[in-house]
Amino acid sequence: MTLRTYGQICGLARALELVGERWSMLVVRDLLLGPKRFTDLMRGLPKMPASILSSRLNEMEAAGVVRRRVLPQLDAAVVYELTEYGAELDQVVLQLGLWGARSLKPGPQDLFTIDSAVLSMYATFRAEFAVGVHVNFELHYDDDDLVVHALVDDGALKAAEGPHTDADIVIRPQEASVMYGMLTGQISAAEALRAGSVKIEGSPEHLDLFTRLFHVGPAPVPEQGLAVH
Numbered sequence: 001m002t003l004r005t006y007g008q009i010c011g012l013a014r015a016l017e018l019v020g021e022r023w024s025m026l027v028v029r030d031l032l033l034g035p036k037r038f039t040d041l042m043r044g045l046p047k048m049p050a051s052i053l054s055s056r057l058n059e060m061e062a063a064g065v066v067r068r069r070v071l072p073q074l075d076a077a078v079v080y081e082l083t084e085y086g087a088e089l090d091q092v093v094l095q096l097g098l099w100g101a102r103s104l105k106p107g108p109q110d111l112f113t114i115d116s117a118v119l120s121m122y123a124t125f126r127a128e129f130a131v132g133v134h135v136n137f138e139l140h141y142d143d144d145d146l147v148v149h150a151l152v153d154d155g156a157l158k159a160a161e162g163p164h165t166d167a168d169i170v171i172r173p174q175e176a177s178v179m180y181g182m183l184t185g186q187i188s189a190a191e192a193l194r195a196g197s198v199k200i201e202g203s204p205e206h207l208d209l210f211t212r213l214f215h216v217g218p219a220p221v222p223e224q225g226l227a228v229h
Contacts (some may be wrong), residue, residue, distance in 0.1 A: 018063045021087070023048050024056050028065070028086065028095050030115045035069065035081035044113045060086070097123040101216045102184075106177050112141060114161050117148045121159035124183055124214040131155045137210055138167035140175065152213060170200030171210065184216045 006013040019025055023045065030036060030044045036117055041053060060066040065086035071077045082089070084092045097119060106112075118137070130152050149164035150157060173179040178197040181187040189208040192198040201205055 018065055019060065021059065023052060024060065025093065025096070027053070027056055027060070028082065028089055029065065029072055029097075031080060031082045032087070032090055032093060033115055033118060035079040035080050037077055041080065046111065052177060065089075075173070084154070093154045094119070094123045097214065101180075104180065106180050110138050110176075112146065112176050113165055114146055114148065117141065117146060118159050118161060121148065121214060122157065125150075126215055127155045127158045128214055130157070130213050131154050133209070135169075135206060135209060135213075136167045137206075138164050138170045139173045139179075141169065141179075144172075150214070167202070169200055169206035169210070171207060172199040174198065182211045183214060185211075 005017055019028055026045055026048075027041060030041060036044075038053070038057075042048070042050060043055075045053065057066055057068075061068065061080075062171050064083055066080055068078050068080050071079055095201075101123065103119075109121070132154060133152050134154065135152050138147065139149070140147050147163050148159060148161055149167065150159040171218070173182075173192075174197050178187070178192060182189060182192055182198070187195075187197075189198075189204065189211050193200070193204055193207065198207070
């Protein structure tokens, strides 16, 4: 398969040749969380035509970014995964996602997938404010249809799909725009609670802590009475 080129001796141009086609970086985003079957990728990218997904996977496989592997189980299913070279895009994807989030305008018809939710935790995590912090968050979206958890352990983060049995706080934003508003500082934890736009099971102080540990842009200043020491 012949890749279209920009005809320039430039690392950025080459990177765009490899993963700059429409949908390619979203495929990389979803594969950062682990190997996936073709149907798994389609489920996470429902607006992507199957023919385009097949083309993108073939292109990135030819470029050494993605490889296919047959699982050892009885069904011998084929999965796609990032190569070592492709996995080096992890920080690129997170930083690009954080940059784009600063001008994000969530609409009522926009999709929020489980992979997007997990990656958003990694992209917005402020490790410099998490030193010495040990707390477990559980987040519910879309009337509990989408659940993720984030475990913060002394500056390190581990986020994944599903609930957590030892969560310090369960957070239920009433709509996606509320969570985005808290992450960008447009609305504080206290304001969201007073307005009833977010429901919690746990301490309000932990919600305030969440908005400081996961944030887009400058870190917010805790409101009086909500600081966690």
